[in-house]
Amino acid sequence: MAEVIVVTSGKGGVGKTTSSAAFATGLAQRGKRTVVIDFDVGLRNLDLIMGVERRVVFDIVNVISGEARLNQALIRDKRVDCLQILPASQTRDKDALTKEGVGKIIEELSKDNDYILCDSPAGIEKGALMALYFADQAIVVTNPEVSSVRDSDRILGVLQSKSRRAEEKRDPVKEHLLVTRYDPARVEKGEMLKLDDIREILAIPLLGVIPESESVLKASNTGNPVIMDQESVAGQAYKDAVSRFLGEKVEHRFLEPAKKGIFSRLFGGRAA
Amino acid sequence: MSWLADIFRSRKPEPATASQAKERLQIVLAHERIGRTREDFLPKLQQEIVAVVARYVSIDPGRVNVSLDRGGDMSTLAIEIDLPGPGAQGGRRASA
Numbered sequence: 001m002a003e004v005i006v007v008t009s010g011k012g013g014v015g016k017t018t019s020s021a022a023f024a025t026g027l028a029q030r031g032k033r034t035v036v037i038d039f040d041v042g043l044r045n046l047d048l049i050m051g052v053e054r055r056v057v058f059d060i061v062n063v064i065s066g067e068a069r070l071n072q073a074l075i076r077d078k079r080v081d082c083l084q085i086l087p088a089s090q091t092r093d094k095d096a097l098t099k100e101g102v103g104k105i106i107e108e109l110s111k112d113n114d115y116i117l118c119d120s121p122a123g124i125e126k127g128a129l130m131a132l133y134f135a136d137q138a139i140v141v142t143n144p145e146v147s148s149v150r151d152s153d154r155i156l157g158v159l160q161s162k163s164r165r166a167e168e169k170r171d172p173v174k175e176h177l178l179v180t181r182y183d184p185a186r187v188e189k190g191e192m193l194k195l196d197d198i199r200e201i202l203a204i205p206l207l208g209v210i211p212e213s214e215s216v217l218k219a220s221n222t223g224n225p226v227i228m229d230q231e232s233v234a235g236q237a238y239k240d241a242v243s244r245f246l247g248e249k250v251e252h253r254f255l256e257p258a259k260k261g262i263f264s265r266l267f268g269g270r271a272a
Numbered sequence: 273m274s275w276l277a278d279i280f281r282s283r284k285p286e287p288a289t290a291s292q293a294k295e296r297l298q299i300v301l302a303h304e305r306i307g308r309t310r311e312d313f314l315p316k317l318q319q320e321i322v323a324v325v326a327r328y329v330s331i332d333p334g335r336v337n338v339s340l341d342r343g344g345d346m347s348t349l350a351i352e353i354d355l356p357g358p359g360a361q362g363g364r365r366a367s368a
Contacts, residue, residue, distance in 0.1 A: 189288070
């Protein structure tokens, strides 16, 4: 039986897809059989971030409506073994997702995978509800910024009331906080919410802190999940987060501003 | 010349805004979390209060103002109902 993980946030643009791609790749790199599903029907982007956009033939809606078999829609990653991507439809709308349809897909994928990652769309409408409904665990992606923290709190409420686990009164969905776009230099200046403040407000266990980093844009430009960039602080922070997810004790890094030399001060160098 | 700006910036620090962010979040979330477990009682409260007043005085439902200020320690709910003067049509109703 696979573990179903939803990557969610409520707010858009905080890094759900970047995190889903990095996490799925990271789990597969650790030898876990992993599928990552794009639930953003109508606005799919996971295919681009994963660099498989030219290999999409069928999508999740085709599978639900019986136009294609699951195996035909799954895209096998060429860089990492045991990683597959199930793209969203670009032409349909989110009503094409049904509980029965999604449930069947997850059940089938559960048979020969360790992890099923569900990349949620923004909002708390149909697509987001479908993405979180079957979740055993949730990675809540949050930026150090008021609207993102508020929306994360809201989505935690939805997880606690609208997930299948909540409906069936089973153990609640296990929640993890993933803070992204964290800029320790701005935190030090008092311009950005501190990690401790976000933790205090949301009060869920911290999985990782991904520092603001130029490498995230570079990664999406080229369609390589940022976790594959060994040089990048964001990539390293994702690797750490994956290790913690798998139960290892790893210290949090990149929480303090990088010591800048005179040259980077003069020329405005930023974190890789 | 950004290095010059860097040097001067450290001289007069702007007030830190992160603490305001935290405080505002704590207040708004405290209220939103209550709303999650209980349905929003305000519309019903307003309806019932107005209904009670209307039992005694004829009022114009369009001239009822409700304002709410959610604070950390205390919130205030103000309900303002315009009562028609003695000359107004309708006047007082006999109470049951």
